Structures are given as C-alpha cells and as structure tokens.
Amino acid sequence: MLPQTHYDYENRQMCPEPVEHSRAEVRRAQILAAAVDCFRQHGFHGASISQISKAAGMSPGHIYHYFENKEAIISAIVASDLERFLVLTAEIRSACNVREAMLARVAEGIDQCLDPLTAGLKLEIVAEASRNPHVAEIVRTADQVCRESLMLTMRDMRHAAGHDDDDTTLAAMVEVFVAMFEGLQIRTIRNQDIDRSIVIPLFQNALRNLLDHTP
Amino acid sequence: MLPQTHYDYENRQMCPEPVEHSRAEVRRAQILAAAVDCFRQHGFHGASISQISKAAGMSPGHIYHYFENKEAIISAIVASDLERFLVLTAEIRSACNVREAMLARVAEGIDQCLDPLTAGLKLEIVAEASRNPHVAEIVRTADQVCRESLMLTMRDMRHAAGHDDDDTTLAAMVEVFVAMFEGLQIRTIRNQDIDRSIVIPLFQNALRNLLDHTP
DNA sequence: CATTCTAGATCGAACGCTCATTCCATGTTA
DNA sequence: TAACATGGAATGAGCGTTCGATCTAGAATG
Helix, strand or coil: CCCCEEEECCCCEEEECCCCCCHHHHHHHHHHHHHHHHHHHHCCCCCCHHHHHHHHCCCHHHHCCCCCCHHHHHHHHHHHHHHHHHHHHHHHHCCCCHHHHHHHHHHHHHHHHCCHHHHHHHHHHHHHHCCCHHHHHHHHHHHHHHHHHHHHHHHHHHHHCCCCCCHHHHHHHHHHHHHHHHHHHHHHHHCCCCCHHHHHHHHHHHHHHHHCCCC | CCCCEEEECCCCEEEECCCCCCHHHHHHHHHHHHHHHHHHHHHHHHCCHHHHHHHHCCCHHHHCCCCCCHHHHHHHHHHHHHHHHHHHHHHHHCCCCHHHHHHHHHHHHHHHHCCHHHHHHHHHHHHHHCCCHHHHHHHHHHHHHHHHHHHHHHHHHHHHCCCCCCHHHHHHHHHHHHHHHHHHHHHHHHCCCCCHHHHHHHHHHHHHHHHCCCC
16 A cells, blocks of 8 residues: 555645644545535536535535535545546556556456446546536546556556557557446446446456557 | 337337427427537536527427426437437348448447537436436436347357357447447547547457457 | 633525426417 | 417525624633
C-alpha cells in the first residue's frame, strides 16, 4: 500500500495527503458520502439538497457552509472519484513487476466495472459531463492524466516484450484498452445475467491480444 | 432497405409498421423529437415539460393529450431508440453475405458510437435505467433481443469458419463484442481528441481477433 | 478555577421560483 | 352538432438558496 496521496491539479503531480481530522473535513466527507448515495438512487438532478441533508444528518441550510451550491458537490464527488483512479495507476507504475501488477489489477478492475452500483454512478457522471461543461472539464482533465499514466505503463510493458511503439499507437492502444473496461460498466446495467465465469476469461484474453498486438 | 418494421413485445417478433399519418401520430412524433433534443441538452430530469412543449411548438397542457406523464415520454424514446437497433440487427441477419454485412455495419457502428450527441443520449438512458425500474425493464428486454439476434448471426459466421461453439461461449463473445462498442460511447465523451485514423483500425483488429477466437 | 467572550457550527423558517400536472374554455374539423 | 384538438391559466408541491437566530466549544481573562 502506498501512502495516501491526492493529485495536485495546479502543480500536476501527486501530493501526500494532510489527513485532516478537523470537524470541517469530517462534515464535508459526511456530505459527500450522503450525496453519493442520493445521486446513485435518483441521479444528479433527481436528488435534492433536502434529501442529501437528511442522509447526512444535518439541516439543508448547513450544507451551504461547506459547498457553494449543488454543482460544487457534484464536482467534488467527480474529482475525488477520479483522484482515486489516479492513485491506482500510480500504484501500478511503482510496482516492482509492472506487468504482474497490471494483470492483477485487471481482474480487480473488471470486478469493479461489473458492480452495478459503482457503474451506475460512473455512468451518471459521464452522462452529466456530456452536457455540463464544468463537469466535463474535470472529467476530461483527469481522463487525460490517466491515459498518460497508462501510456507510460504500457510502453514499459511493450518495450520489455521487444516492441517499440510510437506515441500515437500507444495512445490508440490505451483508448481501446480503456474502452473495453468502460464498456463493461454499460453491460452490467443492460444485462444483469452476465455469465462471469465465461465472459471474464474471454475478456482477459481479448485484453492480452491487444497488449501483445503486432502491427 | 427492408420495409419499416417494429418489434412486437407481446408476440416477440417483428411486425410491419402501419405508417400512421393521422394528426395524432404526427403530434406524437413532434413531441418525441423535441424531447430528444431537450434530454440531450439537459438530461431526463433537467428538461422540463415546458421546455419540451416550447421545442415541439405547442402548449404544456397539450403534451398530456399524448403522453400520460413525463416518464411515458422517456419510455417512448427509449423504446423507439432500441427498436431502431432491432431493425438494424434484423437487416444484417437477412443479408445474403452475413459476414460482409456485419463488417460493413461495424464501421457504421463505430462512427455512431463516436458521435458525442448520440452517445450522450445513450449514456443518459443507461444511467436512468440504473435507477428507474420502468426504464430498466424496457432497456433490458430490448438488450436481450439484440443479444439473441447477434448470437444467431455470430453462430452463422463462426460455423462457416469451422467453429462449433456452445451457447454460453457465443453469449460471452456477444457480451465482449457489445461491450467494446458501448465503451466507445464513453470514450467519446471523456476524450474529445481521439485519433480516429489509428484507433479505428486497432479497434477493428481487436474485434476480428474476438470473432476468430479459438479457445 | 470560574467566568466571559467570540467565532464558528448549526438550525429551520422563509423566499422566490419552477416544476409536473389539471382543468376548463375555446377553436377546429367532419 | 358532436367529437376532438389546443391553449393557457391555475394549483400545489417541491426545489435551491438565503438568512438571521441560536447554540457550543474553547480561548481569553481575571
């Protein structure tokens, strides 16, 4: 386990977490957790401040001491959500055996994508990004950082296997790689009876084919 | 071009379209077109009946002569959206050369998935399905029919190539196949600068690997 | 240690607005 | 004339947000 970090958007690097325990930080976390619950159940626009405040165990007005408005809550969730992914990719890249770490995380990633609760919120976030420019900016910035991190990881893996790819090829491989995972999030909503024991090996095989691809 | 058809949910088969031109049908279509526009821009819960009625060029109250409530509009859009896909798969299966038809449609499908406007609404629909049981039921029923149709198509293709797969394997291949396409819908929102000229061939190659897969 | 002070935490009523929906008067068609 | 199409105001509920009143914990003071 790496120490807790977060992504510093201004300086574009990971920073150690100051592990805040102040009352304010606790309250903020309470609100965010409650909001995640509500957004999962009713969507961004369907969930009301009143609902969120009830779930967080405080008055509606009090929410506004910690967040400027409802959209700020959305942004905070999106940001923290994607920060967690950045930590994950950083962990993979800092492992001794990058390939092993990656393959291990693949199984983990598939499981997470196939969890309907997680997938539902992720889809809500992307759908919101498709029309809310503010959310779109956060989502796209973090996505770019993730892709860059994955590109570096993939370049290492491929180089060890004797391939020497240019950046455009690597970027395309990352696109298809990520698309496959994100596609699972949609599948788990559209089909609740996925036969995991057959689908997961097939999926992993397709991933391996992609990673070992020769032009 | 096949004649216009729609999917009869009760009898589980395609039916010829009665091509209605009555005033009521025209009005309904107007409302649905306006609603699609509004939902794209503001989401299901963000778009109001008043907005939709303005876009459709009629009064808010009049909407309720054609749809019981707002959710009925959502359902009608989802249903017609997915019916169009059912028509597409039926078209592929009825082609002389199924493999050729399929590969041609693949390029078409990639283009459609990479269009942010189309993708945005599809994601909105899936996100809504992840929490609205009524929408979920429509989405899942249609998805199942699509998968069955794709399974038949894929069985033909694979059989011609000397493979004889059992149903679970075929179902899994369909899952991964569809997941890849649906993943593109998310990618086109998260990354607006996808290099199509490199990504699409790589994506098609990955698809071919999947279709020619040997266990 | 006891008291006072103060700044932040917290509440919940209130505001202005918009929403989905209803309803009835009016217009249109056959 | 009868049946349907349409408009638009009315309704009541709920929304995001604001705001002033109260509470509380802990520093400052004596």
